[in-house]
Amino acid sequence: MSSELAIRVANLSKCYQIYDKPRDRLMQMLMRGHKQYFREFWAVRDVSFEIKKGETVGIVGRNGSGKSTLLQMICGTLNQTSGSIETQGRIAALLELGSGFNPEFTGRENVYLNAAVLGLDRHEVDECFSEIVKFSEIGDFIDQPTKTYSSGMLVRLAFSVQAMIEPDILIVDEALAVGDEKFQRKCFSRLEELKNRGTSILFVSHSETQIIELCDHALLIDHGELIMNASPLQIVRSYQRLIYAPEAEQAALLEKYKRNDPLYDSAPSSPTSPTDSFQEASKETAVLNHYDPNLTPETTTIYPEQGARIKRIAIHDCNGDAVNILEPMKKYRIVSEGDFSEDLERLFFGIHIRSISGAVISGQRHPEDGKYIDRSQAGKRFRVEFSFNMNLLPGTYFVGGGVWSENSASCAHRILDAIMFRVQSSGPQNAFGYCNLTASPAVLSIEE
Template structure:
């Protein structure tokens, strides 16, 4: 395997034998292959992909799609039925809550046990122990049996051990969802630090924004098969289309995804190189060439969004705007089904796909009651565009709180550019500066 690769998977498969009755296992043993008393269930089937050193790859897919089975085979805790896996470097894995911990051992004893499994000597673990304890933040509970820990304490200690040993490959399977927001931020900061050191990361999550923010590429799995390897934005949008699509349309979607190229060159990279218009006196305008190429429309399940536009103070449609000014985002459409209650939402995304801001109508906990089928709707969302110069994307949707029905949703429905207004002394996505910074030397 090339030294540039951390993981290479070739035609990997895992098959389980499912017996309908307990005594069928005994019959199968005596049959010696002359007759089959089981049915085959392929949890993973003929997966092939490569992960480069220092690359962070997200894995998404519905429950039962084979994500965890894949990770267990990469970690060698599960033997494949067919295919090959080659890894290059020390692997640390956080596969499930409490995995690798002996519940009768104390936290301290489990730290040393796990570190030894990962290949660290006692002296190396001694050097890292204070950092592990500080990261986990479980205090004196480190001397108590792990069986007395809460789920939050368990995942804190488990992540601390795996992440603080500086692995070449780190595998995380949805375990971070257990921690509170403060701890999750701490974990993601550590993941970014490991990325900067060249650690390859495999990250399973149902959170689209987390995958988009953290990962360089993403894999979409469905029914044990690899459907797509592409940019995180493209994979997350395809995944969301799949989970929101009616069951009758899901097979067609999978066929559509299967026809796409395995390696997708994200067009977002091209847009990120766009030159920002610089002018001493910015003027709002409409650029017909400023059209998103990643527009994704979800199935219409009772509503149809027709337009999502930016209007200036005079009601003109614009997509080249001046920072720090007020605009309204106008969403129009029609209801094609009967709902008890609905609500509307709008959001801005960056070129990388991160959600910058959003707004819903009515406010949280309130709804438009008993809207009439066939009626057209228009919602005006007001925003102060305190954004830095660059390109952004607008999407929106109509939802019903009953069973979480998405009546219609469009991702990247339109695109706009914020012009430069001169010298900048701040950075990020949003300009929150109230006054110039003050400086003095004593």
Template sequence: MSSDISVNVQNLSKCYQIYDRPRDRLKQFVVPRLQRQVGMQPQQYFREFWALKDVTLEVRKGETVGIIGRNGSGKSTLLQMICGTLNPTSGEVHTTGRVAALLELGSGFNPEFTGRENVHMNAAIVGLSPDEIEARFDDIAAFADIGGFLEQPVKSYSSGMVVRLAFAVQAMINPDILVVDEALAVGDEKFQRKCFTRLEELKARGTSILFVSHSAPSIIELCDRALVLDRGARIMYTSPQQAIRAYQKIIYAPDKDYQHLVQSYVAADQSGEAPAIERDFPRAVETSEKAAAENAAIFDPGLIPETTSVYPIQGAEIENISILDENNNAVNVLNAGSVYQFEISGKFIDNFSGVYFGMHIRNVSGAVITGQKYPEDGNFIRAVQGGSAFTVRFSFNMSLIPGVYFVGAGVWSAEEPTCAHRIMDAIMFRVSAVGKPISFGYVNLSASEPRLEMV
């Protein structure tokens, strides 16, 4: 292995034996042996499930690699084999230096031991001597910042306290390789920021970091390269931006397009060239002005939310919610900076008075980014007749930062029943970038490019 490579994974695979019935496990243990002894072809009583298959990658010293993929794609299996806590079915893993891992909440902690005792035990496991542990203990305790709970059994900790102490132990021992598997999602915002600052410090001193996250901004900001896994296979190992683009297209692809997408990305990964699929599907992120000008909003049938919640019909019914471009075409892949109409249509079943309509846009964590009402606050539609249809349009300048968002809408009344009908997460849409990104967060409020004056 090259001296500048800290992690070398070659054709790594992991297969599990799945038994449909408990007695099949006993049969598998006994019957095939007897069949071999009498010269018969041994019978198999299990099904094979390949959690990971023929995955190869290298991580350079000081490099941060993001690992992304939907649930069940093999991310955790890969990390466990790199850390040595899981044996591969085939393939090889070679690591250089001290490996520290934060694989799951509370892993490696004895719940009956105090926080102090668990710090000593975990630090010893990764190879620190008693003197080294004592020298670094104050830094670990300060980083965890759990106060007097450090002297209490871990079983009395909250989930946030467990992850604080676990990260503090692994990150403050200055490992050569640090593996983090989604555990930071448990901590609060202040602690997450503290963790990412520490990751940057470790990266600067030459630590290799393998980082699993479903957060596209975190992968892009923190990582040098990213590995896309799907159904146990390596799809791409490339720049974070291109990996996120591939991941988003794969998870939202209709079944009829899935295989075509995967084959194109795998072929591009093997050849080192741009994926052919990028010429067939709209880009999630555009970096050139020319490409952005040619990128029209489209409708992607794969963008279907799984969190839709329909409220009871109490005198009105929303029948359709859609997003329309300037040509009145239904779209759900939108260009940043363009104007779109969010249309809600339906019918009133009963007579109503004091009616108003509303819609909102939420991010993936559920926070309301923006919304509109009609009429404006304090005003109402005085009377509507049962049997009448309605269509209301809300106009939005798409100033959202590129990403995925969800739309909900409702019909309300100032009188009972106050909620005539409501649908949460009725549709989802994705905002694509146009030009170079000049803002971050959720919305782009910039009026012009920043200017610098020096005297």
């Protein structure tokens, strides 16, 4: 394996034997393979990829798609049926809540046990023990049996052991979702620090923002197969489109992903395509210098219509004119219009604003969280206006929206990157990031 690689997986597969009745397992042993009493279930099938040293790679997929099985084989806690795995360096893994901990041992004893499994001697653990305890925020509970720990305490201690020893490869399987917001931020800060030091990170998460912001590239896995290996944004978009598609269309969509077809066409395929129809409906007449007709996204992704259709999304200023060149600190409205083709119950509408990288910066829902519109009737039209203050810093942003029904597993309709807008500069900036939250200029005082 090349010295530049941390992990190489080639044609990796894992097959389980499923027995319908306990006696079938005994019969299989007695027949010595002359007759098969089990069904084969391929949790992972023919997966191949490479991860370079210092890369952070996300794995995305539905529950039961084989993500955890894949990680367990890479860690060596599960043997593969076929294929090969090559790794370079020390591997630390946080696979599931409390994995590797003996519930009868104290936190202190489990720290030394886990570190020993990772190849550290007692002297090395002694040197970093206080740092592990401090990071985990366990306090005096470090000398209590871990069976008395809450789920949050378990994951804090487990992550602290794995991350504070500075592994060459760190594998995290959704475990950080258990911790509170403060600890999650500290964990992701530590991940960024490890990445800067050259640690390769393999990261499973259902959070699209975490995948987009943390990962260099990502993998989409479904039914044990590697469907796509692409940029984080493309993987997240493909995954979202898959889970929101009607079940009858999902197989065809997976085949399209395997052929490496583009998620969207940057050039029009036909005058009547859904994307073209939507873009045509969203075109506006130029309003002075505040509308640029060429400011049209090439990444518009339209989900299947399942009871509703969004025909137009636009930004209006206080005069009701459509704009896409926005001024800082002014008030605007994002308007979403469409109609219903089916009777739907318990509805809500939403819009979001994304950065160029695809990270969600802000969004709104109507009605508010926990409330719904009781029902809608086929043939009715809708118009939703979301008001917001333009506190974003100068730059280019993208708007999408959707209609959801709580009683449906899929959205009634959704469009990503429906329109784009630009916030123009108003002069020198003293803020950075995405949002300007400055209330008044900074005040400096220097005392002798």
